[in-house]
Amino acid sequence: MGGVFIAAAAPSFKEKDRALIAWYIREIGKYPIDVKLNTEVTDIKTLGADEIIIATGATAKRIPVKGADTAIEAIDYLLGNKTVGENVTVIGGGLTGCEIAYDLYLNGKKPTIIEMQDDLITTKGICLANTSYLRDFFKTNAVPVHLETSLCEINDGSVTVKDKDGNTFEIPTDSVILSVGYNPAPLAKKSGKVHVIGDADKVGNLRTVIWGAWDVAMKI
Helix, strand or coil: CCCCHHHHCCCCCCHHHHHHHHHHHHHHHHCCCCCCCCCCCCCHHHHCCCCEEECCCEEECCCCCECHHHCEEHHHHHCCCCCCCCEEEEECCCHHHHHHHHHHHHCCCEEEEECCCCCCCCCCCCCHHHHHHHHHHHHHCCCCEECCCEEEEEECCEEEEECCCCCEEEEECCEEEECCCEEECCCCCCECCEEECHHHCCCCCHHHHHHHHHHHHHHC
């Protein structure tokens, strides 16, 4: 149990998040809550429930650029399913991309961040202490950050990117990690007694998914 939060809590500096997952699992074990793992639901009508809460999360976005199939998905890196070389280019400067770059640096790698927006972590509702720290850390430790820059192509040993003025250039790299966001993946749509929460409704963060779950539980 834990969903994508297991990957999000994987870096060494996320020990409190791992403790939170363990706490939820312990709490669920204290009460008469049936947990069925390795079980796929294809039709919610077969559940025979009075209320149904859909919390099926989101799927990673893909970008239509040449060589994207050779890149490593953020979740695969976080879960340790894929290894990286010394020089790593992280495509996407949102919270996940920045935390991956931070984790890479702590593990002795040389990360570079490519972000299309004019700033890192532009999503609203994220703790300012976290975002400010990450920006300052990258600046202090001279981690290359290319803002208003888009990925054009992933090559063997480099990536080709384009800046806001339309100039293209190559960045040498051993590995590329994609962290370009997620699309909600609800098993079913909201309707009557069917509630859709968390990333399945709208991609957010730990705070938004917990609050969303609380709101639905209180209404029921």
